[in-house]
Amino acid sequence: MKKTYIGGQAIIEGVMMRGRKVCAMAVWSSKTEITIEKMSVSDLPNRVKLFKLPIFRGMAAFFDSLITGTKILNRSAEIAWDAVEEEEPSEFEKKMEKLFGAKFSDIMIYISVVISLMIGIALFVALPVFVGNLFKPYLPGQWLLGVIEGLIRLAIFMIYLTIISHMKEVKRLFKYHGAEHKTINCFEAGDPLTVENVRKHSREHRRCGTSFLLVVMLISMIVFFFIRTDTVMMRLVTRLILIPFVAGISYEFIKWAGSSDSRASYILSRPGMRLQQMTTLEPEDEMIETAIAAMEGVLEDEGDNPYL
DSSP states (O other), X not given: OOOBOOEEEEETTEEEEEOSSEEEEEEEOSSSOEEEEEEEOOOHHHHOGGGGSTTHHHHHHHHXXXXXXXXXXXXXXXXXXXXXXHOOOOHHHHHHHHHHGGGHHHHHHHHHHHHHHHHHHIIIIIHHHHHHHTTGGGSXXXXXXXXXXXXXXXHHHHHHHHHHTTSHHHXXXXXXXXXXXXXXXXXXXXXXXXXXXHHTSXXXXXXXXXXXXXXXHHHHHHHHHXXXXXXXXXXXXXXXXXXXXXXHHHHHHHHHHHHOOSHHHHHHHHHHHHHHHHHOOOOOHHHHHHXXXXXXXXXXXXXXXXXX
């Protein structure tokens, strides 16, 4: 197995693959046609030396993935639903486009990211802090609050995944997620990228976003164990401030796990890979074709050695 640095993401009726130079998005735009679009990858690490350092590069990757992922999800929805050609912009959209011009779509992307972050913070940061505080009188020491919060956070995450996994649209997204993993595994195994070859490979992959989220929660439990504050608001503030730091550490873990063949990396990666059984499903043939098209689109621009 050759480890590649190419990663991916399931999108609306398609798959995005990301290399060091470009992201390639492949979407079923009709019953018989796959539309492929590419966009350049952020060069922030090349412009700011700090973001080449361990942990800091994870911080940059975390925020970049939020923005890039939202852009690609929105664009994939437009292609899949033929929104660009068929839907007339609303009066509000017309006014905003007149006011902000070509930057209007970018502004909406950033607003979407901010709203998503606020919902995520409310659900996975604020709620565990306030609920965890209810246990404070019954704990032998304040040091246990970080553990209690972490367990509450994990419970919310599992409940959230369980609920959305029963939604029809999400099931299709999870099938594309499975196609993405299978295609990367096929490529890393050195097999030709065909539907038949891709199908026989695993839906699990160590560098998965699902695994990353689980690692974030476990790492936060460890970090917050050592952060002790007297009030609920101070705990909330410290959690918010340390989110980028926790994301940076989690990024380093996923990066190491994805490139290492050690027994330790295998054992530590198992919880996240088992969780992927919920967030990936066996894909249909056209979904695999889409993932292959996205992978081939990235490989066209990545050069002769897309391996670690």
